[in-house]
Amino acid sequence: MRSALFSVLGALLLAHDVTAQQSVVVPGFKNTKWVLKSEGGSNYACKCHPGDWCWPTSAQWQQLNASVGGNLHINIPPGAPCYNTFEGPLGTINTYDAAKCAEVTANWNSEQFQVELPTAGLWTYFTNDTCRPTTNPSDTCTLGYYPVMVIMAKTIDHIKAGVNFARTHNLRLIIRNTGHDFLGRSVGWGSLVINTHSFQNIKFHNKYTASCGYKGPAVTLGAGVQAFKVLEQAHALNPPKLMLTGECATVGVAGGLVQGGGHGPLTNFYGFLADTALEFKVITADGYLRTVNERAHPDLFWALRGGGPGAFAVIVEATFKLFDDKPxxxxxxxxxxxxxxxxxxxxxxxxxxxxxxxxxxxxxxxxxxxxxxxxxxxxxxxxxxxxxxxxxxxxxxxxxxxxxxxxxxxxxxxxxxxxxxxxxxxxxxxxxxxxxxxxxxxxxxxxxxxxxxxxxxxxxxxxxxxxxxxxxxxxxxxxxxxxxxxxxxxxxxxxxxxxxxxxxxxxxxxxxxxxxxxxxxxxxxxxxxxxxxxxxxxxxxxxxxxxxxxxxxxxQAFWGTNYPRLQQIKKKYDPEGLFYTVSTPGTERWSQIETGTRLCYKL
CATH class of the missing domain: 3.40.462.20 (Vanillyl-alcohol Oxidase; Chain A, domain 3)
Structure with a gap:
């Protein structure tokens, strides 16, 4: 099935094709598709962004679209229906739609409305706020720091295809399941997003046997499952169960929450959400699906439990301990x-x-x-x-x-x-x-x-x-x-x-x-x-x-004495920095230059 990407907007991609130039070799990286830039007296090797010689051609995007079942889309900011035109990096299109504008305006402050959008960040500072809902359609709507392209992944193979494509073409890659993030990690200028919110599987285990020796109740969650949904279903069990989640009900549990740690009302009793994790299924930077626990890739398992959101792999699903609910x-x-x-x-x-x-x-x-x-x-x-x-x-x-x-x-x-x-x-x-x-x-x-x-x-x-x-x-x-x-x-x-x-x-x-x-x-x-x-x-x-x-x-502020080990694990599983999120292990030499846009490695 063909997506809207190759109907109205397909011509924009075709017109935006750039003539290929010679590849640039950067010491320390296997990938040769780097863009060299200078700023403030320093030289940088940058990821490929729209307009660069290494940005994928329309034929390459069409091939990716076919491999993800037509689920590749050009990203348009959520406020665009309130504007006559959206002036994106790939061209200008007409976007005004009074009904959709009214819907976006009425729901702009709804977390769940924003969660269900392809690439919205729930808090907008790091989008550059260039296309908020307006009552003046003649105002200017640009992409700001929202991503350029998005894969609305429905299967594991879709995620693999996106990871492999971003690695091959040296694109900035963003992983998003709910956009529930204060620090702009769900958005990024010139990036490709893999949206995992459709992974909504929930499976309860009465007596789960984990590699760490734990035997007891547990739940396995897809990457897109939000706290309120799993808590609702756990409550319906007999007897009712709980899992450790944040105080906010809309957060995605098996994503940035556990990778950052995950604190909540049960922390006094059981520590962080990361402390209750029993196993992950993830796709690493090489595009392989791996089961990760205390016996299989134990170093990566340790790092995924609080070592940095979006830093080590794409979580497809995760299994956590369950606890008895109480008055x-x-x-x-x-x-x-x-x-x-x-x-x-x-x-x-x-x-x-x-x-x-x-x-x-x-x-x-x-x-x-x-x-x-x-x-x-x-x-x-x-x-x-x-x-x-x-x-x-x-x-x-x-x-x-x-x-x-x-x-x-x-x-x-x-x-x-x-x-x-x-x-x-x-x-x-x-x-x-x-x-x-x-x-x-x-x-x-x-x-x-x-x-x-x-x-x-x-x-x-x-x-x-x-x-x-x-x-x-x-x-x-x-x-x-x-x-x-x-x-x-x-x-x-x-x-x-x-x-x-x-x-x-x-x-x-x-x-x-x-x-x-x-x-x-x-x-x-x-x-x-x-x-x-x-x-x-x-x-x-x-x-x-x-x-x-x-x-x-x-x-030191985020990880203290654990940081050197996290650096080593990052280098082992993601040596070229495919998974970048700000101030996470191994990002010391990465910067967003040119007013916070281009993602680059300082040479």
Missing amino acids: SAGITLDINSAHTTNETLFWEAVRIFHSYSTHFVDNNIYVYYELGAGGLNLHVRPIVGIGKTLAELQAIVQPLFDDLNALGITYDTESHSFNTFYELYNNMFETEVAGNSALTGGWTLAREDVVANHTAVIEAFKKVVAAGSFMVGHMWSAGQNLPRSEWHKSAINPRFRHVVDKLITIVPIGGNAPLADKEEAQHRLTYVVDGALREASPNGCAYINEADPFQPNWQ
């Missing part, structure tokens, strides 16, 4: 300008709240909170007691309320109990939105720093909010109940085992802002906002899925 209880807490406009009083309330972080995690309590969004605003929703009655949770939380009462500040609170954590998850965690543009950073607070100098932590919080940022906090301990003998079996930074609070910092800014404004915002995030948190908790670390990729010493 649970939750409490909310809100302190904002409706309760006080006195900054001194507000920040003292924040200090009191956060001083209970070690108390909460020591009692296996998970806490999700937001601080600073909209000014004087502490929004805690929820404080979670898994396996606890409401009375037990209230007894743990009551000292906090006693201290707030003694301070004389008012607040709002609610308490609820549920038969299962799944029911709490659906009722007390708030729905997140997509379509916003911001820079994302973050840091973790080590127990020893919170205990030794909590005053410095709160002063850092004040600096974060004063700098125009806000925070999202997650109180948990990834080493609380996971046996110490298990800690080294995943690539997770060892420092995470001593964390009591993982923070996300957000600096709002448009992706289409002037370059000078972007540079100022990035500097503010790296050195003012996150700099304050690093100074307050020198024994903390950073979480690769929710942190500033441009922070100093990112290798």
Whole structure:
């Protein structure tokens, strides 16, 4: 079956064919199709992008399309139906469609709507925001940093074909299953995307026997399965089961989440999602399908468990441990300008709240909170007691309320109990939105720093909010109940085992802002906002899925003592850097030059 690629848009590809030139040999790489560039006094060997002599011809794209069953498409930004024309790198086409524009505009902030699109990034900063929905069709719509081509993969062979094509033609390759990413890893200028969201298989195992010796309940998930779907089906089992997922229900479980680590409400009990992984089926950079576990390719298995999202292979499916669901209880807490406009009083309330972080995690309590969004605003929703009655949770939380009462500040609170954590998850965690543009950073607070100098932590919080940022906090301990003998079996930074609070910092800014404004915002995030948190908790670390990729010493911040081993594994399984995502193992000499566009290797 022929795709739309070779109807209206096929002529664009044909017209865009470039006469082949002599191949360029770059020392250290087998591939000879490199484009040589210079910038800032340095020389670079770059991937092939539209307009380059090595960009595939229309005949080669047609051959790829045939090999993927007609599932290759030229990518058009999701906002394009609101514009008269889309001015893409392969030509200009008419795109205005009033009905589709209305649909995109109405659903722009819906995570699930964005997930189902071919190449949308849920947060738009790294797309360059050049084609957002508009009410003025005569505005300009360009591709920005969205990918050029996309394979909507339906089979393993489709993924293999895409991997082999990108490797042969030296293209920038992006792997996307949901686009649920703060750091722009699901998009990339001049790239080919392999979209794996159609891999929706779910298989439950009553007694799974793993290579690591585990025997117990498990679930095998396709790469595109989202948290809400597997949790719903696990809840329907008898008895109901749980798996470790993030607090956000729309995230894809068997993709970037597990490769980055994967923390959530069950982390106090079982560590990271990566700690619960039993086996992967992956396609490596050589185009081969491999089963990876503690016996088969154990080094790659270790790296895939937290060693860097999109860095080592394409995950086709993954198998994880399942756990019994339990009755649970939750409490909310809100302190904002409706309760006080006195900054001194507000920040003292924040200090009191956060001083209970070690108390909460020591009692296996998970806490999700937001601080600073909209000014004087502490929004805690929820404080979670898994396996606890409401009375037990209230007894743990009551000292906090006693201290707030003694301070004389008012607040709002609610308490609820549920038969299962799944029911709490659906009722007390708030729905997140997509379509916003911001820079994302973050840091973790080590127990020893919170205990030794909590005053410095709160002063850092004040600096974060004063700098125009806000925070999202997650109180948990990834080493609380996971046996110490298990800690080294995943690539997770060892420092995470001593964390009591993982923070996300957000600096709002448009992706289409002037370059000078972007540079100022990035500097503010790296050195003012996150700099304050690093100074307050020198024994903390950073979480690769929710942190500033441009922070100093990112290798140590993300992986600590595990980094040298990850570098070696990357070189073994992906020697030419086919799988690139920013600030992951082995990317030290890779840069996006020419204003963040061309992906190149510094010579």
